[in-house]
Amino acid sequence: MSKNGDFKKYWQFLWRSWAIQTSWNYERQMNMGFLYGIAPTLDRIYPNEKDPQQLAYKKEAYQRHMAFYNCTPQTSAFTLGLAASMEEQYAADRENFNPDTINAVKTSLMGPLSGVGDSFFQGTIRIIAFGLGIQLAQQGSILGPILAMIISFIPSFLITWFAGKLGYTMGSKYLTKLQGGMMDQLMYICGIVGLMVIGAMVASMVGISTPITFESTGLVLQDIVDSILPHALDLGIVMAMYAMIKKRFKTGWLLGICILGGILVNAVGVLV
Amino acid sequence: MFVTSLILGFVGVFCILDSRLLGRLNFERPLITCTIVGLLLGNIQTGLAVGASIELMSLGLVVIGAAAPPDMNMAAIICSAFAILTDASTETALALAIPIAVLGQMIGVLMRTILSNLTHVADRSIEQGNFRRARSMHIVWGTLLYSLMYFVPIFLAVYLGTDFVQKLVEIIPTWLTDGLNLGSKFLTAYGIALLMSSMLNKDLTVYFLLGFFLVGYIGLNITAIAIFASILAIVLTGLKFRSGPAVATANGAALADDYDPLEDDDDL
Known part of the structure; x- marks a missing residue:
């Protein structure tokens, strides 16, 4: 690939990482955002939709990137660059590359990258920029908001640009060396990290609790649950959803169960 | 008033698109948007002052993950507009804007639930090989719906006045808002379970x-x-x-x- 072509890719990683939240939704959060980010790469790899083989590959790749995803946009560029290079490797060597690794890598990275990204951009840069900005604005100077915008923009731009570039070049450089047994090892590592992160997500992102109290004894059910197994309700609901997915419930049904079930169960006073 | 409401609605669109299309460059923050409102309504000083005080109040609120707190960014735009248009003090204007912030939060929960449906339309489009439609669910429909989510409440609040908004907030029953809130948690659980099922x-x-x-x-x-x-x-x-x-x-x-x-x- 020419230098020019790479440059264009880095721009795509930057802009499409920034635009990742445009369809943020409760169910899979930034899934379509990630798909939109990687779509140019997939279109480049599988250009011929008339060829049934390529069309099938392309559908499979598009579907792969519709999975749950959530990450700080700036740092997410790293994952996008890496996933793009993995898709290229996979297309070049379908025999030896296990495509499940791609989503496993995405899932493993989104937690740490969000942690670093959110605390840096929301915790540090924002406080500096707006601490200064407020002070100047209180003195009646329009430089306040302008300065806050500049301080916010520069690190965001630089980090997104270099994160995308780094992810892509690292992927191209190291992943080509993966063969046979190596792939199994990577898959094993990604599986462990990915699933531990998903386990952590269940405990920290769902947040279901019960308001039930026993009036006669003054016991609060949630306290009892927490003392035995914290976040047991979150785990229970996720496992129930998992079981229904495995039983191949229709998606429309599941969505209906979520919304109507939420209203009903809440009205009865069992869960909040 | 119609034109003013329209203009302020578009400031709202600028505000929401900062976090949607520009990776949250902090252009959505009250200090920035209130200054823009001040600039457009011809009173920069009030815009700056209102922006600085709301910014100070909400600097500690960090939006991370799926949480939906009262929408201070939306409230800030309406608040600075009231302060300039009616000569109200920042505190009075903010008191008027808080119901709108709460309404904004409810609309946010509802919208993010509706957007789950776009995901399924995109899923089906991919199955049918209509890749352009799958992409447009994100970049066209997502952008449009999120823009409306800010444009409509701000436009109505400025055009019809705050009394109307307050009445509207009172009409919506709590069983519905609380229920939708629990439903959104179920949806998150479903999304995580989907991810699990692949691994x-x-x-x-x-x-x-x-x-x-x-x-x-x-x-x-x-x-x-x-x-x-x-x-x-x-x-x-x-x-x-x-x-x-x-x-x-x-x-x-x-x-x-x-x-x-x-x-x-x-x-x-």
Whole structure:
């Protein structure tokens, strides 16, 4: 690939990482955002939709990137660059590359990258920029908001640009060396990290609790649950959803169960 | 008033699109948007003053993950507009804007639920091979719906006045808002379960539970989990694959030093 072509890719990683939240939704959060980010790469790899083989590959790749995803946009560029290079490797060597690794890598990275990204951009840069900005604005100077915008923009731009570039070049450089047994090892590592992160997500992102109290004894059910197994309700609901997915419930049904079930169960006073 | 409402509605669109299309460059913050409102309505000083005080109030609120607090960014735009248009003090204007912030939060929950449906339209489009439609669910429909989510409440609040908004907030029953809130948690659980279903197998179930228990009992955050998980995975890989025939070749051993750039295993 020419230098020019790479440059264009880095721009795509930057802009499409920034635009990742445009369809943020409760169910899979930034899934379509990630798909939109990687779509140019997939279109480049599988250009011929008339060829049934390529069309099938392309559908499979598009579907792969519709999975749950959530990450700080700036740092997410790293994952996008890496996933793009993995898709290229996979297309070049379908025999030896296990495509499940791609989503496993995405899932493993989104937690740490969000942690670093959110605390840096929301915790540090924002406080500096707006601490200064407020002070100047209180003195009646329009430089306040302008300065806050500049301080916010520069690190965001630089980090997104270099994160995308780094992810892509690292992927191209190291992943080509993966063969046979190596792939199994990577898959094993990604599986462990990915699933531990998903386990952590269940405990920290769902947040279901019960308001039930026993009036006669003054016991609060949630306290009892927490003392035995914290976040047991979150785990229970996720496992129930998992079981229904495995039983191949229709998606429309599941969505209906979520919304109507939420209203009903809440009205009865069992869960909040 | 119609034109003013229209203009302020578009300031709202600028505000929401900062976090949608520009990766949250902080252009959505009250200090910026109130100044813009001041600039457009011809009273920069009031815009700056209102912006600075709301910014100070909400600087501590950090939006992370799925949480939906009262929407201060939306309230700030309406608040500065009231302060300039009616000569109200910042405090009075803010008191008027808070019901709108609460309404904005409800609309946000509803909108993010509706957007789950776009995901399914995109799923179907991919199955039918209509890739352009799948992409447009994100970049066209997502942008449009989120823009409306800010444009409509701000336009109506400025055009019809705050009394109307307050009445509207009172009409919506709490069982509906609370129920939708629980429904949105169920949807999140469903999304996580979908992700699990693509990765979980018998051998790996213990690691899923390990991650869950480490957060539940010890209260570690996700970054800590990912770091410990990486170390654990590297140690286990060493035990599991060391004597494996597949990597016992000289070539394989040499490559093992740098085979995975994602983990800090250079020293191994």
